[in-house]
Amino acid sequence: MNAAIVLGAVLGALCVVLVALPFLREPDPVSDEIEKMTPERQRRLALAEERDRALAALKELEADHRNGRVNDEDYRASIGPLRREAAGALRALDGEVGQA
Amino acid sequence: MAELGRAALLVTLGLCLYACVVGSVAALTRRRRLALSARNALIAAFASTAVAAGVLAAGFLRSDFSFVYVAEHSSRSLAGLYKLSAVWGGQEGSLLLWLLILTGYAALAVWVNRNRTRDLVVWVTPVLGGIAVGFSFLLVVVATPFATQVAPADGSGLNPSLQNPYMTAHPPFLYLGYVGLAVPFAFAMGALLSGRTDERWIVATRRWTLIAWTALGIGQLLGSHWAYVEVGWGGFYAWDPVENAALMPFLAATAFLHSVMIQEKRGMLKVWNVVLVSLAFCLSIFGTFLTRSGVVNSIHSFAQSDIGAWFLAFIVIAVVFSTVMIIWRLPLLRTTTRLESLVSREAVFLYNNLLLVALCLTILWGVAWPILSEAVRGDSVVVGRPYFDFFLRIFGLPLLLLMGVGPLIAWRRASLRGLGRTFFWPAAVAVVTGVVLLLLGAGSSVPGLIAYTFSAFVLAAIGLEFVRGTRARRALSHESWPVALGSLVGRNRRRYGGYTVHVAIVLFAIGVAGASAYDSVVEGRLTKGEALTVSGYTVRYQGLTETQTDHATEVRALLRVSRNGKDLGGLEAGKNAYRIAGPDPQVSSEVGIRTNYLTGEDLFVIPGTVYEDGSVYFRIFVKPLVNLLWLAGIVFLFGSIIALWPDAREQRRLAVRYDEAGSPVRGR
Amino acid sequence: MIALSIAAVLAVFLLYTSIAGGGTPSVKPSELAGHQGNVSLVGQVIGRPVGDANEEGLRFRLRDVKGAARTAVPVVYRGSVPDLFAPGRDLVVEGELRNGVFVATPGTMVTKCPSKYTAIKPSAP
Numbered sequence: 001m002n003a004a005i006v007l008g009a010v011l012g013a014l015c016v017v018l019v020a021l022p023f024l025r026e027p028d029p030v031s032d033e034i035e036k037m038t039p040e041r042q043r044r045l046a047l048a049e050e051r052d053r054a055l056a057a058l059k060e061l062e063a064d065h066r067n068g069r070v071n072d073e074d075y076r077a078s079i080g081p082l083r084r085e086a087a088g089a090l091r092a093l094d095g096e097v098g099q100a
Numbered sequence: 101m102a103e104l105g106r107a108a109l110l111v112t113l114g115l116c117l118y119a120c121v122v123g124s125v126a127a128l129t130r131r132r133r134l135a136l137s138a139r140n141a142l143i144a145a146f147a148s149t150a151v152a153a154g155v156l157a158a159g160f161l162r163s164d165f166s167f168v169y170v171a172e173h174s175s176r177s178l179a180g181l182y183k184l185s186a187v188w189g190g191q192e193g194s195l196l197l198w199l200l201i202l203t204g205y206a207a208l209a210v211w212v213n214r215n216r217t218r219d220l221v222v223w224v225t226p227v228l229g230g231i232a233v234g235f236s237f238l239l240v241v242v243a244t245p246f247a248t249q250v251a252p253a254d255g256s257g258l259n260p261s262l263q264n265p266y267m268t269a270h271p272p273f274l275y276l277g278y279v280g281l282a283v284p285f286a287f288a289m290g291a292l293l294s295g296r297t298d299e300r301w302i303v304a305t306r307r308w309t310l311i312a313w314t315a316l317g318i319g320q321l322l323g324s325h326w327a328y329v330e331v332g333w334g335g336f337y338a339w340d341p342v343e344n345a346a347l348m349p350f351l352a353a354t355a356f357l358h359s360v361m362i363q364e365k366r367g368m369l370k371v372w373n374v375v376l377v378s379l380a381f382c383l384s385i386f387g388t389f390l391t392r393s394g395v396v397n398s399i400h401s402f403a404q405s406d407i408g409a410w411f412l413a414f415i416v417i418a419v420v421f422s423t424v425m426i427i428w429r430l431p432l433l434r435t436t437t438r439l440e441s442l443v444s445r446e447a448v449f450l451y452n453n454l455l456l457v458a459l460c461l462t463i464l465w466g467v468a469w470p471i472l473s474e475a476v477r478g479d480s481v482v483v484g485r486p487y488f489d490f491f492l493r494i495f496g497l498p499l500l501l502l503m504g505v506g507p508l509i510a511w512r513r514a515s516l517r518g519l520g521r522t523f524f525w526p527a528a529v530a531v532v533t534g535v536v537l538l539l540l541g542a543g544s545s546v547p548g549l550i551a552y553t554f555s556a557f558v559l560a561a562i563g564l565e566f567v568r569g570t571r572a573r574r575a576l577s578h579e580s581w582p583v584a585l586g587s588l589v590g591r592n593r594r595r596y597g598g599y600t601v602h603v604a605i606v607l608f609a610i611g612v613a614g615a616s617a618y619d620s621v622v623e624g625r626l627t628k629g630e631a632l633t634v635s636g637y638t639v640r641y642q643g644l645t646e647t648q649t650d651h652a653t654e655v656r657a658l659l660r661v662s663r664n665g666k667d668l669g670g671l672e673a674g675k676n677a678y679r680i681a682g683p684d685p686q687v688s689s690e691v692g693i694r695t696n697y698l699t700g701e702d703l704f705v706i707p708g709t710v711y712e713d714g715s716v717y718f719r720i721f722v723k724p725l726v727n728l729l730w731l732a733g734i735v736f737l738f739g740s741i742i743a744l745w746p747d748a749r750e751q752r753r754l755a756v757r758y759d760e761a762g763s764p765v766r767g768r
Numbered sequence: 769m770i771a772l773s774i775a776a777v778l779a780v781f782l783l784y785t786s787i788a789g790g791g792t793p794s795v796k797p798s799e800l801a802g803h804q805g806n807v808s809l810v811g812q813v814i815g816r817p818v819g820d821a822n823e824e825g826l827r828f829r830l831r832d833v834k835g836a837a838r839t840a841v842p843v844v845y846r847g848s849v850p851d852l853f854a855p856g857r858d859l860v861v862e863g864e865l866r867n868g869v870f871v872a873t874p875g876t877m878v879t880k881c882p883s884k885y886t887a888i889k890p891s892a893p
Contacts, residue, residue, distance in 0.1 A: 004101050004102070004103040004104040004107075005103055005104075005107070007104050007107075008103060008104050008107030008108065008111075009107075011104075011107065011108055011111055011148055011151055012107070012111050014144075014147075015111055015115055015141075015144040015147070015148060018140045018141075018143065018144045019115070019118065019137050019140050019141045019144060020137065021136075021137070021140055022132075022133040022134075022136035022137045022140065023133055023137065026133060029132070029133065031132070032131055032132050032133055033130050033131070033132060034127075034130045034131070034132050034135060034218055034219055034222055035218060035219060036130070036219065037219050037294075037295070037296060042295075042296075042298070045298050045757070046298060048757045049298060049299055049367065049757070050367065052753070052757060053364075053365060053366065053367060056365070057365065057511060057512070060511060061510070061511070063572065064510050064511075066572050066575075067568040067569060067571065067572035068521075068522070068568060069508065069510055069522055069568070070510045070514070070518060071515070071517070071518040071521065073515060073517070073518065074510065074513070074514060074515050074518045077513070077515075078510075078512055078513065082512075332851070333848070333850075454775045455775075458775060469791070470794060473791075474794075479793055479795075480793070480794040480795075481791040481792065481793050481794060482791065482792055482793075482794045482808050483791050483792075484792060484808075484862075487791075623822075625822060675851075686851075686852075687851050688851050689851050706848070708821075708822060708848060708849075709820065709821070709822055709849075717822045719848060
């Protein structure tokens with residue numbers, strides 16, 4: 001009974017220490033703010049996602065064409081728009097990074 | 101030691117409240133140390149829940165019947181392993197296991213992501229904390245497993261049908277699945293709360309969803325196997341509400357795993373993905389509610405159960421919260437990309453999603469209908485097996501076909517002429533299989549024949565996929581066939597892991613069709629020396645034996661099996677009468693199963709009544725291909741592990757992308 | 769989006785036709801008297817069952833699981849009997865009332881285990 005209460009108290013104290021740890025370890029931090037996702041970064045990230053998607057799609061189309069899932073006709077019809085899309089995303093991303 | 105258990109749960113509740121409230125404040129005011137402190141609270145909550153669970157487990161292992169819960173679910177004579185599984189044999193223990201797994205997942209999820217996308221993870225902490233508050237509150241206030249009493253001499257024992265290895269493994273697996281769905285849900289909500297609606301939350305949770313989904317699948321299959329070998333009615337799935345409760349989140353999570361790929365590849369379906377992950381989570385809570393509240397039996401029993409109302413409140417909060425969040429962030433979830441063609445890989449994914457969700461919702465409707473009709477009309481109407489079987493065929497067979505169509509179609513668009521060529525071989529295989537089966541007499545069941553034809557198509561399509569990929573790889577690298585196959589799978593783990601899982605689903609479908617559409621049955625009362633004949637098997641009854649063990653009286657009918665005149669050896673089937681507290685012993689049927697490992701066929705003998713004169717009423721099934729179900733489980737696990745295996749290249753690619761977007765800006 | 773809505777409409781339609789054709793009312797023994805046709809009867813077994821379910825039929829009586837009603841309906845059942853069948857147990861059985869006796873459809877008996885909320889199905893359909 002008593003042992004149980006003591007153990008419970010020890011458990012509680014340990015938990016409090018763990019929760020307070022960030023403040024104990026850094027009593028006087030340089031910065032206490034969480035990094036922020038600025039709108040520019042968010043936009044850049046979206047463009048990077050778009051570019052990666054377009055490049056991955058290009059790669060996959062090449063592979064599909066090579067192993068016969070996509071015939072020549074479909075390949076020719078798809079490759080143009082995909083390349084344009086990838087180039088567009090790359091350009092937009094370059095523009096953004098240039099500005100920054 | 102019950103006080104320690106109670107104290108630990110109280111500490112857990114406090115920590116979860118802290119993680120939820122302080123975590124929200126920290127995320128709102130962007131205070132870093134406070135957010136870390138909230139995260140630590142989640143980790144501490146896991147530790148203190150583990151202490152509580154340890155106390156309960158120790159109570160069981162030491163047979164400490166001063167714990168009311170232990171006395172109700174265990175006894176001195178219970179074997180060691182079952183003493184441990186008795187921990188989750190009742191309501192309070194199940195909830196504790198739920199909380200233990202939830203806090204475990206939560207601690208691991210926030211720890212693994214500690215250095216990534218902090219602005220998203222700060223919001224994950226309070227969401228996970230909030231979910232944990234719900235369960236720890238139940239355990240502290242409503243259903244404590246640590247109630248004590250003056251210890252009785254012995255406990256009342258564990259339900260004999262739960263004294264089975266399957267019942268030891270089945271609930272933890274199921275809970276790993278149910279609870280695991282909380283992690284993707286928390287990340288989705290975190291993404292909405294923080295406005296980080298890019299791909300990050302999906303990348304962070306894909307693997308978690310896959311783990312939860314795999315556990316849910318394996319858990320259900322274990323449950324089915326238990327029903328098959330132990331419950332002894334000759335089937336493995338009865339569309340019972342409790343079984344459906346696990347199937348629904350599984351279907352929703354399956355849809356999510358597929359639609360996620362469209363967001364990754366095409367940037368589409370952002371709203372749909374958040375909706376699916378919320379649906380899967382809410383269904384997992386609903387599943388727990390169904391099994392724990394007794395609402396299944398009747399709305400009246402629900403009113404009498406003390407825990408049902410809490411769960412209902414929990415579900416309502418989860419549904420309302422996620423709906424509000426999604427509507428609030430709708431502008432951020434808009435996508436510019438559109439579906440280019442209705443004949444493309446992404447279109448097939450879309451059809452797959454619609455079918456899965458339709459199947460999920462019709463099952464939900466079937467489960468909820470008795471409750472709804474009773475509430476609305478005062479007259480409960482139950483829908484039975486025909487309803488569920490009907491929808492399984494209507495939605496399930498097209499789903500099966502789509503598994504074969506998907507791999508054959510390219511992303512974006514495919515011309516019909518190109519399709520004709522890629523479809524030729526799989527379609528030819530399917531047609532030949534169908535015709536051969538028809539000649540062999542499989543036309544006795546039309547859905548069965550369709551299922552087998554579709555299965556052949558899917559297997560051929562997937563086989564073709566592996567062959568083509570390996571050939572293309574060999575052409576590039578000049579490796580030997582096995583090496584090329586290995587590196588093909590290694591470089592595209594998710595794709596080929598996925599195909600392996602598809603093979604498992606096909607095996608499963610073949611097993612289900614074999615066992616339910618092509619089985620045969622015979623029954624009758626046999627006296628010693630008499631025999632029954634079914635599908636070429638002759639089962640001769642040779643006599644009864646009776647043995648006394650520590651817990652039960654075991655009666656066995658000895659049978660001799662032969663097939664087409666060839667002796668196949670003996671088989672036993674009988675009944676165990678367990679001596680438990682109460683006037684009547686608890687009887688459980690022990691079915692006799694003879695498996696043909698070559699053909700996957702089972703001879704399944706159910707002992708009915710054992711008469712005074714020594715004659716026995718037998719019911720004998722022959723179930724072709726039923727063992728493919730269990731084989732499917734192994735293939736499923738194998739495929740999931742391939743897909744789950746960490747891919748360092750992908751991690752690098754993502755890291756590069758986030759670096760480009762600008763290194764983390766420490767605000768000033 | 770168009771495909772989505774079509775599918776939704778289709779699903780609801782199928783649902784409707786199926787429910788209208790496939791649902792069985794679930795009733796308590798005290799309410800049985802007014803019901804025609806096939807119903808699913810939920811009740812508690814009282815007294816010692818007699819007869820053989822494999823031959824002329826197992827005979828027992830069912831009354832409301834909860835509540836004050838004392839009405840007990842005689843039931844005759846053929847087919848496989850679940851392991852958990854015993855006096856005092858709750859069960860569900862399908863069938864219809866004929867001349868004051870509830871004649872159960874063979875093989876439809878399902879026992880409910882109240883503490884676990886699991887139904888254990890006795891036989892394949």
